Amino acid sequence: MDLFEYQGKQYFARFGIPISKGGVADTVDQAVAQAEESGYPVVVKAQVKVGGRGKAGGVKLANDADEVRTHAGNILGLDIKGHVVKRLWVEHASDIEREYYASFTLDRSAKKHLGMLSAEGGVEIEEVAVTNPDAIALIHIDPVDGLSLDTARSWVDRAGLDEPARAQTAELLVKLYTCYTEGDCDLAEINPLILTPDGRVHALDAKVTLDDNAAYRHPEWDEFAGSDVEDERETRAKERGLNYIGLDGSVGIIANGAGLAMSTLDVVNQCGGSAANFLDIGGGANADVMAAALEVINSDPAVRSILVNIFGGITRVDEVANGVLEALERVHISSPIVLRLDGTNAIAGREILADHLSDRLVAEPTMLDAARRAVALAGGQS
Amino acid sequence: MSIFVDENTKVVVQGISPTSQGLYHGLRNRAYGTHVVAGTNPKRGGEEIEGIPIFATVAEAVEATGANASFISVPPKFAADAIIEAAAAGVPFVVCITEGIPAQDEALAYNRLVREFAGTRLLGPNCPGIISPGRCNIGITSGDIALPGGPVGIVSRSGTLTYQALHELSQQGVGQTTCVGIGGDPVPGTSFIDCLGAFEADPDTRAIMMIGEIGGSAEEEAAEFIATSVAKPVVSYVAGVTAPPGRKMGHAGAIISGSKGTAQAKMDALAAAGVTVALNPTEAGEAMVDIVRKLG
CATH class of the missing domain: 3.40.50.261 (Succinyl-CoA synthetase domains)
Structure with missing residues (x-):
């Protein structure tokens, strides 16, 4: 789960990472109240989960209440790359002496945590990585050892941060590492991390991705949930506990297993069609799950045909077949359905379906055949 | 021949109870012909479920049965500890099919294995397991x-x-x-x-x-x-x-x-x-x- 900047900053604050004084605002009046509270000048920042806010006019400096009104009024409702601004973060504007970059994430190749620190912050770090890779000081951290203050100090020296920033930054990095590990982040990034003219170091932005698998031990994450789903189909799917990702095509996809679902998308594409979604129903292909999956796909007006691709492992194909039939009794599906059922108890499953097949419910023996048929039914080439 | 598992592989299923996933999959594996020699459950040591002797710990199971592989399908919050328990008991091959283990736990467990238990190979987590057809099947x-x-x-x-x-x-x-x-x-x-x-x-x-x-x-x-x-x-x-x-x-x-x-x-x-x-x-x-x- 990606957090908004304000959520990320509030998360940082829990771990003692210094941030600017500020708060959220959903209306112009709230923005003014928050500005008074934070102290002028303030920065009014659009809260969207997409980069390039500044260029899009989503970040503005305001010196008084009138300016806050103007900017807040302009930014609320602004469409930034398809993300409509519903919330602002208003914080006291900091004087900036220097801008740095700091982050922690998992290096999957090294199988260790990776810290990145640069004296050249405030710009796209991916760009720095290409144009001036030496400007980024990398550190691999074995999770068994963690990050000690001593190690953080030598890392900061190596990154060449300005002398007045070093001691504070080392301490901040240890806190950020704690936030990343104990706070179960996939990514904890500060860009820019700033040094002020009066010698203070703090986070001016926050990019945090939480590990959904760890949600069970973070009841405090509940307040972050449900705030970022932009696609109505995905909201519906999420409510039904389905692993769904909306796409732009016309063939609705239901498969069991992430790999098979991805592969189904690929095969539909190779057959000249395009998928309307990714949907992995996992091992629980019973009638409830199947009905929920069909409902969500059915609610997508772009869908012209539905491809159900099941390879039974633990999932028994006869149960899937019954699930499909039961689901069809409960939900009226407007598009034709193509079934490809294989694996455990596939013969029994096909027998169950045999009497129910029609031009609305078609069975095909292989994944490729089924994809071709679904694409043809969706109006693409076959 | 085969890799990692064969007809001499003896499996201990960790976290076994009459309603657990472990028992369900363990029985399926046994029906395939896999030597499922033990189960573990801290509260059921000394019992037997479906003919599988249960031990309180993996170490006891290994001691008593010579198990040389373990199978873990416990819920995510227990999985990392279960992996370390198997490694500490000297099990050379650990299969963990559990999906949804927090990445931090997974990274920590992996690095502990590398440093402290070099003799243990972990397969998974979040995997279907391993099958050497006709010889041994551990997983789903x-x-x-x-x-x-x-x-x-x-x-x-x-x-x-x-x-x-x-x-x-x-x-x-x-x-x-x-x-x-x-x-x-x-x-x-x-x-x-x-x-x-x-x-x-x-x-x-x-x-x-x-x-x-x-x-x-x-x-x-x-x-x-x-x-x-x-x-x-x-x-x-x-x-x-x-x-x-x-x-x-x-x-x-x-x-x-x-x-x-x-x-x-x-x-x-x-x-x-x-x-x-x-x-x-x-x-x-x-x-x-x-x-x-x-x-x-």
């Missing part, structure tokens, strides 16, 4: 889609695509030595490279099928390894050509970050390493059948 793979006798070794990051690969080969009468599902998590205990190396060394494996997916760089690393260290023919398929960037496609590890981890980059790397790259599982199966027939 349906035994009847596998065909004993080789000559193909399969290694895969995905569960159902692994079944699909087995199915494509078995239907054509091409058997498998071992089929390993390494799982779709960010820090898998066993990598493509581990399996490729083991298949290369296994005299009965004459060709290798490798199923990858988007995210990370494991396929690119495997390609480098194949170029230098694998002489046997390799056929590969990588799922997720049409996956959108920035979205997790079901598996925690299946995500394209920026321009990294795309299926195309992986297929290009594999092709450059001399691998036969197929565009879908059926094509991969057909390519492998061709290769096997030519091997004679």
Whole structure:
């Protein structure tokens, strides 16, 4: 789960990472109240989960209440790359002496945590990585050892941060590492991390991705949930506990297993069609799950045909077949359905379906055949 | 021959109770012919469930039965501890199918294994397990889609695509030595490279099928390894050509970050390493059948 900047900053604050004084605002009046509270000048920042806010006019400096009104009024409702601004973060504007970059994430190749620190912050770090890779000081951290203050100090020296920033930054990095590990982040990034003219170091932005698998031990994450789903189909799917990702095509996809679902998308594409979604129903292909999956796909007006691709492992194909039939009794599906059922108890499953097949419910023996048929039914080439 | 598990493998199922997933899968594996010699449950030591003797700890189970593999399907919050318990008891091969373990726990457990328990190989987590057809099946793979006798070794990051690969080969009468599902998590205990190396060394494996997916760089690393260290023919398929960037496609590890981890980059790397790259599982199966027939 990606957090908004304000959520990320509030998360940082829990771990003692210094941030600017500020708060959220959903209306112009709230923005003014928050500005008074934070102290002028303030920065009014659009809260969207997409980069390039500044260029899009989503970040503005305001010196008084009138300016806050103007900017807040302009930014609320602004469409930034398809993300409509519903919330602002208003914080006291900091004087900036220097801008740095700091982050922690998992290096999957090294199988260790990776810290990145640069004296050249405030710009796209991916760009720095290409144009001036030496400007980024990398550190691999074995999770068994963690990050000690001593190690953080030598890392900061190596990154060449300005002398007045070093001691504070080392301490901040240890806190950020704690936030990343104990706070179960996939990514904890500060860009820019700033040094002020009066010698203070703090986070001016926050990019945090939480590990959904760890949600069970973070009841405090509940307040972050449900705030970022932009696609109505995905909201519906999420409510039904389905692993769904909306796409732009016309063939609705239901498969069991992430790999098979991805592969189904690929095969539909190779057959000249395009998928309307990714949907992995996992091992629980019973009638409830199947009905929920069909409902969500059915609610997508772009869908012209539905491809159900099941390879039974633990999932028994006869149960899937019954699930499909039961689901069809409960939900009226407007598009034709193509079934490809294989694996455990596939013969029994096909027998169950045999009497129910029609031009609305078609069975095909292989994944490729089924994809071709679904694409043809969706109006693409076959 | 086979890799990692064979007819001498003796399995302890960790976290077994009359209603647990562990018992369900353990019994399925036993029905396949796998030697399931013990179960563990801290509250049921000394009992027997479905003829499986239960011990309070893995160490006791190993001591009493000589178990040399463990099978873990406990819920995510207990899985990392279960892995370490098996390693500490000296179990050389641990299969963990649990999905949804926090990445921090997984990274910590992996690095503890490397440093403290070098004698233990972990397979998974979030994987379908391993099957050496006709000899041993640990995990959730349906035994009847596998065909004993080789000559193909399969290694895969995905569960159902692994079944699909087995199915494509078995239907054509091409058997498998071992089929390993390494799982779709960010820090898998066993990598493509581990399996490729083991298949290369296994005299009965004459060709290798490798199923990858988007995210990370494991396929690119495997390609480098194949170029230098694998002489046997390799056929590969990588799922997720049409996956959108920035979205997790079901598996925690299946995500394209920026321009990294795309299926195309992986297929290009594999092709450059001399691998036969197929565009879908059926094509991969057909390519492998061709290769096997030519091997004679």
